[in-house]
Amino acid sequence: MIEFHQVTKIFESNGNKVEALKNINLTIDKGDIFGVIGFSGAGKSTLIRTVNLLEYPSAGEVLVKGKNLTELSKYEIREAKKDIGMIFQHFNLIKSKTVFHNVAMPLLLSGYNKKSVEEKVFEILRFVGLEEKAKNYPDQLSGGQKQRVGIARALITNPSILLCDEATSALDPETTKSILKLLKRINKEYNITILIITHEMEVIKEICNRIAVMEDGQIIETGKVFDVFANPKKETTRNFVKSVIRDEVPKSVYQLLREKNHYSRIFKIEFFGANSGQPIISKTAKVYDVEINVLFGNITELQGIPFGNLIVELIGNDHEINRAVEYIISQDIRVKEVTEDGSKYRNNIKCVVGNTLHG
Incomplete structure (x- = not known):
């Protein structure tokens, strides 16, 4: 579904170069809930943003459903991006628009007629449990409700891939659990492949079936979640596992x-x-x-x-x-x-x- 082949990303500023991604090789299969974890600065957010070309790789290929987006025309890229939904840490909602219009925005920009937009928006709002909030504005919502709006907006175009960039890190533990439960339901009922970027091992434990651990722009460990938890090979991975499974004698x-x-x-x-x-x-x-x-x-x-x-x-x-x-x-x-x-x-x-x- 998503393949990274020797992907490198270099940022340049004032003559300085920072290699955020270093020869990344990774495959995410259809139906996965795949977690990428790492400390701040590890490169995980840069990695996820190359999937929908919010960041263009400096070298290598990112294939989505077998296609390298960087080789497509602008029109083909726009069409391909409709198949990739994304939710963000800080929701990215338009404060001046109602919940309905925040969710409807991708369809309205694509020229859908009013009736089909209304039907689709209310269908998605029912799914995420926010039908009664359609006329509310973002400032009238809790953090969890705002994230549900973000999820609804990401689902409105019927994507086959959902990217989650630290989607729960701004939420309290109980709200995080409810959002993760919703994401599992999305994966199961809509058969959507989910790529989650996080620094919280509890999120990986709760929802993911496979994991990659990043450090200094590189993937240092990958595998099934159970295998990685049971036998972490790298010190960074062991430290993450210890944050969830305590096993040290004081x-x-x-x-x-x-x-x-x-x-x-x-x-x-x-x-x-x-x-x-x-x-x-x-x-x-x-x-x-x-x-x-x-x-x-x-x-x-x-x-x-x-x-x-x-x-x-x-x-x-x-x-x-x-x-x-x-x-x-x-x-x-x-x-x-x-x-x-x-x-x-x-x-x-x-x-x-x-x-x-x-x-």
Whole structure:
């Protein structure tokens, strides 16, 4: 549906050059809700704006439904853009126009007759839950209602692609949830491919099926949302994942553990899908000569699949601790040993069969 081939974007100002995008290669499939996440300045907004030529790439190709828009005539570009809706962080509504006319604007500019415009506008307003606000002006609306107007305006031309540039970052958490729920409904009922740019990992977790992580104008990691959350490969990605899935032991807890008069090691135990329901902790404590102290626990859901982790202290001698860890691994559960320096994970544990834990 959308393809980026070696896309580069360079901005020039007062003789200075800034490379906002660096050889981007990315494919977004039909029906995806695809999220691009990154910190400010990563290049994500520039990336999304190349899809509808709000920014022209300096090099490379951006293909939309197999067509490179930069090779089309001005008329062909205008027609192609009708198939690409866009919603913005700050709504971009015309304050002097009613909700009806804000939504109707793309059709009015295209010369549609009054009756068909009215029918289409009220159909879309009903869909986004704003039919009763048709005569209101933007200043009379809440932030969430303004964004629903922006969504309605983007849908009015029956696009097959919807671009969302930080569409929820100006909204409170509850309103954000309602907007994300609406976007999922749009994707399902209208079969619209959605590309979302955000710096909020919670948005990615809630709505997207695939993700790309950007840093310094480059894509540093991409994949299915579940895979990226479960096994982030880059430090930036890990930091984003931690903003949603807490899995660090506070320094004060390490201090308390050091003060205890016993030998122990700390492990992170990760649960996926069906194994989330296993009573693995109680079983391990019964079979092996170890005490298990649960320091932290967290469970969430990614694309309908349970995903969680426990941080536990295993108390006992090395031999029994390793036997207990081997048993947990044998239940198809991933285990990583936690070290105090920055709560990093050590994947290799002495005496464990094969010397390597799953993951």
